[in-house]
Amino acid sequence: MSRKRRPAPSLSALLAERSAVDLSTPLVNGKHCRVWTHGRFSDGYGRLRWNNLQKGAHVLAFKERGGILTKTKSCVCHHCDNKPCIEPAHLFAGSIGDNNHDRDRKGRGGNLGESHWKARLTEADVRAIRADSRTHMTIADSYGVCRHTVLRVKARKSWRHV
Numbered sequence: 001m002s003r004k005r006r007p008a009p010s011l012s013a014l015l016a017e018r019s020a021v022d023l024s025t026p027l028v029n030g031k032h033c034r035v036w037t038h039g040r041f042s043d044g045y046g047r048l049r050w051n052n053l054q055k056g057a058h059v060l061a062f063k064e065r066g067g068i069l070t071k072t073k074s075c076v077c078h079h080c081d082n083k084p085c086i087e088p089a090h091l092f093a094g095s096i097g098d099n100n101h102d103r104d105r106k107g108r109g110g111n112l113g114e115s116h117w118k119a120r121l122t123e124a125d126v127r128a129i130r131a132d133s134r135t136h137m138t139i140a141d142s143y144g145v146c147r148h149t150v151l152r153v154k155a156r157k158s159w160r161h162v
């Protein structure tokens, strides 16, 4: 007796299935936020395992709609400032500076460690990243962070206290 195997859901199906439009959010670019309803990173971004890597759900949503990250614009930022939001109309490629700007505006700057805006990483992650010999890009992908974050961790420009 063989049962038909259900084909693996596509990324777009997963993204749609695991999120819901939140009508209580303000309209940004004509749309309400579509909020991730599944697992989240400790800092609030949606988390999705895709191709065996833990990724930011907003990053996957951005790329799934054809969004492109470049060297200088390597972070997926939110127009709506709502981290679990994966509405493509609210996402844009920004620089580390744009993310920093976000942080400063929200008064979250200056903290150390896991309470910091980069708190997607834990101290254990930081140690693992420093010991990881894979490329920065691969490491960044597996932790769902920017390549620059990995660079900074490795160069001890951030997480210096670990």
Ligand SMILES: [Zn+2]
Pocket: 028, 032, 033, 034, 078, 080, 081, 082, 085, 086, 087, 090
């Ligand atoms: Zn949004």
